[in-house]
Amino acid sequence: MKAIRLGKRSFGLHLSLAKRYLALGMTSFLSQISLVAAMMAINNMIRKYGALDSLFSQTEYTQIPMAVVGIVMKFFQIVISIAVGMAAGCIPVIGFNVGAGRNDRVRTLFTRLLICEAAVGAV
Numbered sequence: 209m210k211a212i213r214l215g216k217r218s219f220g221l222h223l224s225l226a227k228r229y230l231a232l233g234m235t236s237f238l239s240q241i242s243l244v245a246a247m248m249a250i251n252n253m254i255r256k257y258g259a260l261d262s263l264f265s266q267t268e269y270t271q272i273p274m275a276v277v278g279i280v281m282k283f284f285q286i287v288i289s290i291a292v293g294m295a296a297g298c299i300p301v302i303g304f305n306v307g308a309g310r311n312d313r314v315r316t317l318f319t320r321l322l323i324c325e326a327a328v329g330a331v
Contacts, residue, residue, distance in 0.1 A: 250277060291325045
């Protein structure tokens with residue numbers, strides 16, 4: 209901690225750093241906001257077109273379409289979490305092999321990862 213000195217200026221907003229941070233987080237932000245927009249559109253369609261159905265327009269059954277979408281989205285979240293976990297687990301192995309110049313291993317691992325993720329998606 210002798211090399212780092214914190215003062216009031218350290219906790220201020222620096223525009224040059226903020227621009228660099230925004231560039232790093234923009235893809236994540238856009239993917240998350242697109243998911244929110246898609247779910248908003250799906251919920252509005254369920255509300256609008258679910259009310260047109262003779263069964264789901266009845267008061268006691270109005271929540272069924274929304275519940276089904278909720279269940280499907282939770283299952284989708286589990287599948288995506290497994291796929292992201294497998295990809296994240298391969299990152300150190302790929303980095304090591306790229307550093308070692310073993311691109312043949314990288315290609316093999318990448319192919320196997322794609323096959324495994326396709327299998328998870330198919331299940």
